Amino acid sequence: MTSSRFVQQVLFFTGLISGCSCANAEWFSYQQSIMGTSTTTEIFADTQQQADQCSRLVFDEMRRIDALMSPYIEQSELSDINRNAATKPVKISNELFELIQRSIKFSQLSDGAFDITFASVGYLYDYRLKQHPNQQQIRQQLSALNYRNIQLNAEQKSISFSHKNTRIDLGGIAKGHAVDNAINLLRKCGIRNALVSAGGDSRILGDKNGRPWVMGVRHPRDKDRVVVSIPLKDAAISTSGDYERYFIEDGKRYHHIIKPTSGESVDQTWSESVIANDAMTSDALSTTLFVLGTENALKLINSLDGVEAIMIDANGKMFYSNGLMPPTVH
Ligand code: ADP
Ligand code: MG
Numbered sequence: 001m002t003s004s005r006f007v008q009q010v011l012f013f014t015g016l017i018s019g020c021s022c023a024n025a026e027w028f029s030y031q032q033s034i035m036g037t038s039t040t041t042e043i044f045a046d047t048q049q050q051a052d053q054c055s056r057l058v059f060d061e062m063r064r065i066d067a068l069m070s071p072y073i074e075q076s077e078l079s080d081i082n083r084n085a086a087t088k089p090v091k092i093s094n095e096l097f098e099l100i101q102r103s104i105k106f107s108q109l110s111d112g113a114f115d116i117t118f119a120s121v122g123y124l125y126d127y128r129l130k131q132h133p134n135q136q137q138i139r140q141q142l143s144a145l146n147y148r149n150i151q152l153n154a155e156q157k158s159i160s161f162s163h164k165n166t167r168i169d170l171g172g173i174a175k176g177h178a179v180d181n182a183i184n185l186l187r188k189c190g191i192r193n194a195l196v197s198a199g200g201d202s203r204i205l206g207d208k209n210g211r212p213w214v215m216g217v218r219h220p221r222d223k224d225r226v227v228v229s230i231p232l233k234d235a236a237i238s239t240s241g242d243y244e245r246y247f248i249e250d251g252k253r254y255h256h257i258i259k260p261t262s263g264e265s266v267d268q269t270w271s272e273s274v275i276a277n278d279a280m281t282s283d284a285l286s287t288t289l290f291v292l293g294t295e296n297a298l299k300l301i302n303s304l305d306g307v308e309a310i311m312i313d314a315n316g317k318m319f320y321s322n323g324l325m326p327p328t329v330h
Pocket of ligand 1: 113169170173200201257
């Protein structure tokens with residue numbers, strides 16, 4: 001999650017995208033800028049009224065999660081944690097508690113590659129203002145960056161930090177969570193086919209007129225080129241790239257995915273896409289694999305059930321998880 005400073009409210013209807021023999025249902029498209037990114041919703045509905053009403057639930061949910069979890073909003077629950085958890089246990093909502101718990105699971109799974117305390121150093125970067133910390137500043141903060149500095153108390157539903165400089169940020173998982181909630185709301189609204197995207201995180205409900213949606217992975221150095229297209233239905237796909245939020249100084253790329261061991265931007269990967277059943281998993285895993293780098297990323301993804309990945313390393317070489325590899329003819 002990034003900034004809410006520029007919440008725009010653009011709502012538009014593009015009408016019929018493709019015909020369908022089923023009754024009079026049509027596809028309706030909506031877009032708004034929320035959580036510092038473009039959020040889109042495509043809904044297959046009987047009437048525009050139904051689509052409008054259901055799409056409103058999606059965007060309201062995205063704004064609710066942003067208000068709760070944005071580090072840029074002073075009154076957010078997340079900001080409250082970052083202000084106080086190093087001095088006393090802070091009581092938090094079930095929702096945040098569970099999301100932090102899930103985040104720690106991803107840390108344990110990846111030996112700390114995914115770590116929401118990256119923010120202990122991450123806050124020193126400003127990609128818009130092209131600011132980054134120097135080595136001394138990183139060194140001062142690096143011991144605060146460790147998920148083991150987070151203590152969750154399940155009985156009290158509280159969180160505390162054991163290091164005075166620890167901060168957390170849910171930018172690597174919150175959008176996936178928001179997309180999952182949005183899909184559940186659409187289901188409850190009576191929708192059976194839809195696509196919800198928040199930045200690089202998308203989830204498909206059902207299919208597109210009886211066929212899979214074809215989701216493209218863009219070339220990390222050419223936004224107009226798609227390097228691979230993947231047909232998907234009832235699935236989530238997330239892409240983490242080094243081209244989303246970055247600046248270049250003295251030939252070095254400073255971007256928003258931080259290697260917890262060094263406090264610096266990861267430089268082994270250009271792009272990492274993960275397919276999973278839900279968007280929280282695909283979101284967190286795409287960030288995780290991005291940090292791990294090809295070899296360890298492939299090991300991890302191939303050891304997990306129900307997830308696949310496509311990776312592009314810093315030489316532009318592509319790698320696929322086992323489930324996406326074409327079979328060998330013997
Ligand atoms: P986005 O969809 O915002 O581009 P990604 O899924 O690619 O997000 O994750 C990048 C975001 O994850 C960063 O903006 C930051 O908030 C967060 N992040 C960066 N490094 C880490 C890390 N090592 N562990 C967990 N989260 C991270
Ligand atoms: Mg992610």
